[in-house]
Amino acid sequence: MTMKKHLLKALVATTALAATAAPAFADGEVNIYSYRQPELIQPVLDAFTKDTGIATNVLFLDKGLVERITAEGANSPADVILTVDISRLVEAKEGGVTQPVQNDVINKDIPANFRDPDGDWFGLTTRGRVVYASKDRVNADTITYEELADPKWKGKLCMRDAQHSYNIGLFASMVAHHGVEYTENWLKGVKENLARKPDGNDRSQAKSIMAGECDIALGNTYYVGLMKTNEKEPEQKDWVEAMKVLFPNTADRGTHVNISGMALAKNAPNKDNAVKLMEFLSSGEAQKIYAEQVFEYPVLPGAEPSEIVKSFGEIKPDTLPLADIAGNRKVASELVDKVGLNDGPSN
Incomplete structure (x- = not known):
């Protein structure tokens, strides 16, 4: 399935694609399935594209992400999963639609208590x-x-x-x-x-x-x-x-804190670009942009929350x-x- 950027940014129904869809192999882009609304993540994705030249395509879903990726099977175009709750990250792992990432850059930036021990998901903000x-x-x-x-x-x-x-x-x-x-x-x-x-x-x-x-x-x-x-x-x-x-x-x-987080999709067709995006999202630059946009706390040790978030108290x-x-x-x-x-x- 060739993913068209203007279609992917739209709110779509969760009807699963046929498992026979063609794979989304493409140089210079990464495909994101997101439970987080596109306007909230677009600023950080724009910064990633500016830094790397890699285009980002976002498919927003309000439910049924695991079911969709499962139905798409080996031909799923999903590279990176972004979601807003530990339960949905665990659901993605238990649903078999993620794959582990062992990456020194990501593990250095994200504390162990905010990532899966097997590397199947990582927290970004709390x-x-x-x-x-x-x-x-x-x-x-x-x-x-x-x-x-x-x-x-x-x-x-x-x-x-x-x-x-x-x-x-x-x-x-x-x-x-x-x-x-x-x-x-x-x-x-x-x-x-x-x-x-x-x-x-x-x-x-x-x-x-x-x-x-x-x-x-x-x-x-x-x-x-x-x-x-x-x-x-x-x-x-x-x-x-x-x-x-x-x-x-x-x-x-x-x-008690919960997280927004990321995972690498099981059959990511653009895996190298996906890992580059995940490394960027764990970085100080992205943490600052993302956390300010969504009024959350960065997981990166030492990263400062926005002034509005600071106003809530420590x-x-x-x-x-x-x-x-x-x-x-x-x-x-x-x-x-x-x-x-x-x-x-x-x-």
Whole structure:
């Protein structure tokens, strides 16, 4: 299948291509299958092309990436996979659509806790799973995840669907740190502290805080930047002005973080160019551009986040390897169902 640049940048349906498609061999280009929206990654891809002369073609998918690459088989044009969550990176590896990369440049730039031990995926930026708190009604400037089950927050906590990958990642980290029994009891306490059934997205939790529906909520750090700079929906600036960001567990293990990341596709037809792109994405230049564009933290040690991200406060990331956390996703999901977290509080 010959990939046309103007078609690849469009939002496409996830209907799989026939496995008989012709391979996308081409000098001087690299084909990217992305769960991250093209406008968010285009600045860093433009910088790569400027540095190397290698053109980038982006196919954006909102779901079904593994299924598509699987259906395309050996003739898949995908070279590099970009995605926004550890669960999707692990899903790609477990789905058999990645191949390992052992590269000194990439391994030097990306800390071991943010990459797969086998080299099948690598983190590029991190975001904290933090607590949004009302400026008016919450006096505390510190909090822990464990405290979210404290009865003092009864009726004051909001969150999105408990089975969403952002929450499952956090719950999996609790299993990794405390074990299954503790996490089950903790989730029961969290359930009883909910102001309502889990609903909406991370941004709508900030809206609920401003409306007085809850005092605290779970949310990702990067949404704060997106709301603060949203000119199309300026009311979101009011939502974020009504809240502050609390980084849980700064006094001990640190705040749970998730990643956006990359992987080399199993049958990459432009493998050399793909590895060059992956090396570039792990570099200081790319980390700065990418992290500023998406309001996230660079994984490269010593790389500075944007001024807007710095304004959220200082983050101390949990150093537990994400591969260890990801291994507890299934049990975390089962616990959510077992305690009925999505049903909301009992009373």
